[in-house]
Amino acid sequence: MSAKIIDGKAIAADLRAEVAAEVKRLAGAHGLQPGLAVVLIGDNPASKSYVGSKARALLEVGMRPFDFYLPATTSEAELLALVEKLNADANVNGILVQLPLPPQINTARVIASIEPDKDVDGFHPLNAGRLMSGLPALVPCTPVACLKLIKTVYKSLVGVDALMIGRSHIVGNPLSQVLLNENATVTVAHTHTRHLPDLCKRAELMCVAIGCAEFIRGDWIKPGATVIDVGINRVSVGGKSRIVGDVNFSEAVKVAGAITPVPGGVGPMTIVCLLVNTLRAACMQAGLPPPAV
Numbered sequence: 001m002s003a004k005i006i007d008g009k010a011i012a013a014d015l016r017a018e019v020a021a022e023v024k025r026l027a028g029a030h031g032l033q034p035g036l037a038v039v040l041i042g043d044n045p046a047s048k049s050y051v052g053s054k055a056r057a058l059l060e061v062g063m064r065p066f067d068f069y070l071p072a073t074t075s076e077a078e079l080l081a082l083v084e085k086l087n088a089d090a091n092v093n094g095i096l097v098q099l100p101l102p103p104q105i106n107t108a109r110v111i112a113s114i115e116p117d118k119d120v121d122g123f124h125p126l127n128a129g130r131l132m133s134g135l136p137a138l139v140p141c142t143p144v145a146c147l148k149l150i151k152t153v154y155k156s157l158v159g160v161d162a163l164m165i166g167r168s169h170i171v172g173n174p175l176s177q178v179l180l181n182e183n184a185t186v187t188v189a190h191t192h193t194r195h196l197p198d199l200c201k202r203a204e205l206m207c208v209a210i211g212c213a214e215f216i217r218g219d220w221i222k223p224g225a226t227v228i229d230v231g232i233n234r235v236s237v238g239g240k241s242r243i244v245g246d247v248n249f250s251e252a253v254k255v256a257g258a259i260t261p262v263p264g265g266v267g268p269m270t271i272v273c274l275l276v277n278t279l280r281a282a283c284m285q286a287g288l289p290p291p292a293v
Contacts, residue, residue: 012269097121157183157184
C-alpha cells in the first residue's frame, strides 16, 4: 500500500487564488483592502526570511503589508506602544508579532495587548476562549491549515477517531478543539503518554506536532489512516542538512491512506491561512459577512 500524498503546495495555491478573488471582490464592492502589520524584533535570518515571504504573499493577493523591523534591544514598553498604535490604525486589520521575543519582553503581555479582532495569530486569550466555547474566533493559522488539508480527505469528520499528538497552545490544543468542533472523537496525547503506539494504531486520523524528528514510526499507524505531520525538524544526514517531520515518512507512506509530506505539506498552507485570517479580520471589522474561503 502506498499513501495518497496530500500536496500542501498545490492546495495552498488554489486557496491563495480564492483569497485573491475575494480581496478583489471586497475592493470593488466595499473599497476594502485588508492590511496586515508584521512586527519582527532582532536580526534572526530565518525570521527575516519568513517575514519577507509573508509580505510577498500579501502583495500577491492584493493585501497591504505593514512591516516593522525593530532592534533586538527594543524594550517591552516600546513594543507595547507600537501595538497600541497599530490597534488604533484602521488601515491595519491584522497584527502579528513574530515569536520568539527577546528575554526582556513578556510574550504573554504583548499577545494580550493586541486587539482580539486583529489577532490573526489567534493567540489572544479571548480568541482561545471563544474557540473553546464554540464561538466565532480567529483560530491559530496552523490548525486552520490542518483542517483544510484534512477536509481534502474527509467530507465529514463526524465520529472520526482522531488522535492529536502534541499539546502546545500554538497547534495541539487549538487543533484538538477544532476537531472536536467538527464532531470528531478526539484523544490528546504527547511524548510522555503511556502506550502511545497502541493509541496510534486505533486512530483513523492522526495529527502530530511535537517537534521530535521522525518520532512516529510506520508500524504505529493504523493501515489506511490519515496522517497530518506538523513537525519541522532539521537533521544532518551524511554531513548534509535536511528537513523532516515528526513522522518517519518513508515508513508511514507504506501504511497510511493519506499523509502530508515535510516539507510541502502543512507549511505552505499555514502562510495562506494567515491571509485567510487577515481577510476574516477585515470583514469582521467592517461589519461584513465572513469571507467564503
